[in-house]
Amino acid sequence: MIGHGGGQHKKGWEVVSRAFPYVTSCGFAVAAIDAPGTGDRPEHPEIRRLVAVIDERKAAGQPFGPAEPALAEVVASQLIPDWQTTLDELQKLDSVGEGQPVGYYGLSNAGEMGIRLVAAEPRITAAVLGLIGSEWLIDAAKQITVPVEFLLQWDDEGNPRDSVMKLFEALGSTEKTLHANPGSHFRVPSFEIDSSVRFFARHLGTAGSS
Template identity: 45%
Template sequence: MHFTSEERHEDGVLSREFTLGEIPGILWTPRSAAPTPLVLMAHNNGLPMAQPRLRARARHTAAAGYAVATIDAAGCGDRPRTAAEEQARADLRRAMGAGEPVDEIFESLVGSMVERAVPEWRTTLDALLTLPEIDGPVGYSGWTALGIRLAVADPRIRAAGFFAGGYVPRAQREEARQVTVPLLLLLQWDDEGNPRQRALDLFDAFGSEEKTLHANMGGHVGTPWFEVEDGGRFYDRHLK
């Protein structure tokens, strides 16, 4: 892991950009010098790690005493995409513009991205846990489809917060029953691109004994800021 830049913010949080082979990422750490738990924070469906909403959540979480890391995995951000992914994105834009069904297009696009992203996230986690300022345990926050696969594949994930707005492929809907870590699922009741019942069915499918659903009025990007604070209390219960 090679750190390429760093910035100390007014709240004491240190943000450092890094590369790990071809993987670019950002690590935020709190002012405290003591080793801290880690939260992996993933954005939805290929959005860049530079997304302002993600950075704001990351800094808030780091200021509360966590190391927070995100990466642009394969196919995400500015990283090269396969010809199939580019075609799927073009097909998706066309179908949405025409009001046509998009489930199968989402399936091919998002399913492929999850398969390619998970190994890179696990490689990044391996490297992060060697740093002296991080001692675990590990939580996850963000993109639901990726988080389901990570929670099933990697026992180091001890708690997960999912955003129900992201489309979840069939493979991850089937894997949901294998997710047993404490879970917080956020749902936007009026999400214009994701059927409400699909999110409710997914919540019902999770195998966790402790799982909580927070539903708020509003569209896809309307999650209220107080959910970040509630998420912090969720991680405090399970990671500290």
């Protein structure tokens, strides 16, 4: 399961570029869905309003205030159940089936939703998360116990490293790894994709493996 970033959609390059190696190298079935108000989904008035508030504050150099967590809550209230329903349907397919291990990949806004989803969905057994440092995710992070690979961009202008590391520290997983790289939010090295392939192959197995 691959989540998309803010303002993106399920067919965006960041989703497709990650899906290909998971399919070709590991034989995984990969799924992505649109968040509310994006891609093929209808426009969401409340999300549009909150995004406009955030954009206005950003342009003025002001803190986002309560609009930021409010936006996350609105998106999560629909997206998390949608992901769970998607997983229900996927497991009915012969090519997927029930009882198989499930992984989730999501960075930035998809990391925000991913922490919430992994905490709520016991069928997910491994996750690659990161590029997020929201303090309101601390309690959800504590509920995560599956293996996690967590990404941090050292010069991320929107997610200060101290906040990201605090969220990493809060993860309840006994197996968790922090990958910190220099650069801004959108400069995640391409080799991190290779690392995520190895991570999921290790924890989910590959096609034909036990």
